Amino acid sequence: MPKKIIGRIDKADFPTLDLFDIDIKIDTGAFTSSMHCHKVIEEDNVLKCLFFDKEHPNYNRKIIVFKNYSTAKVKSSNGMVQNRYMVNTTMILFNKKYKINLTLSTRDEMKYPILIGRKFLSKKFLVDINLKNLSYDKKLLSK
Numbered sequence: 001m002p003k004k005i006i007g008r009i010d011k012a013d014f015p016t017l018d019l020f021d022i023d024i025k026i027d028t029g030a031f032t033s034s035m036h037c038h039k040v041i042e043e044d045n046v047l048k049c050l051f052f053d054k055e056h057p058n059y060n061r062k063i064i065v066f067k068n069y070s071t072a073k074v075k076s077s078n079g080m081v082q083n084r085y086m087v088n089t090t091m092i093l094f095n096k097k098y099k100i101n102l103t104l105s106t107r108d109e110m111k112y113p114i115l116i117g118r119k120f121l122s123k124k125f126l127v128d129i130n131l132k133n134l135s136y137d138k139k140l141l142s143k
Contacts, residue, residue, distance in 0.1 A: 003124060004094055007131030009112065011139075013092040019051060021058050021136070023112045026127050030117035032074055032086075037104040040085055047085055049104060059113065074103050093135040095142060098124070 006026055013020045036059075039050040047066040051059045072086045084103040091100045100120050121127065 003126045005128050005131070005134065006093070006121075006125045007134050008127065008129045009132045010093070010134060011136035012114070014089055015092065015097075016089050017051070017064050018062060019058065022114055023058075024114040024116050025112035026121070026125075027115040027117055028121070028127055029077070030115055031119055032072065033100055033102050033117045033120050034074070034084075034105050034115045035102040036106065036110065036113035038106070040104055042085075047087070049087075072103055074105075094138055095135075 008026050010024050010026070011021045012024050014022060037049045037051060038059075041048045045067075047069045049064045049066065051062060051064060066087045068088065070086050071083055073081055074084050075081050082105070084105055086101055086103050088099060088101050090097050092098070098120070100116075102114070
């Protein structure tokens with residue numbers, strides 16, 4: 001199966017999270033994919049996550065509840081190892097639904113609320129850093 005070309009930034013839908021046209025950054029330096037989550041609370045064997053960021057209005061301020069989640073050790077770009085929650089969800093790129101594992105982190109200071117790492121990109125996409133919004137533009141054309 002041929003790999004799809006993706007640019008360095010794009011917008012994606014996360015229908016099971018009720019999040020649409022969310023800014024993503026393709027990060028070939030990161031192994032795992034990560035999603036900004038304003039607040040995470042673990043109680044009664046569920047994970048309650050608040051997706052809110054004033055810089056990203058498409059984060060809809062809803063509390064999403066995950067019954068299935070795990071934890072993962074993630075080494076950040078500064079070399080620090082963090083223990084993060086990881087959830088499995090779906091993401092739509094190029095009008096196709098993909099399963100994706102996302103670690104949850106506070107990314108208040110970051111421009112893009114979601115980073116897509118090599119684990120997801122592998123065997124599916126080639127990255128052209130000179131391009132952007134290829135999936136989103138295709139979505140707009142198909143409307």
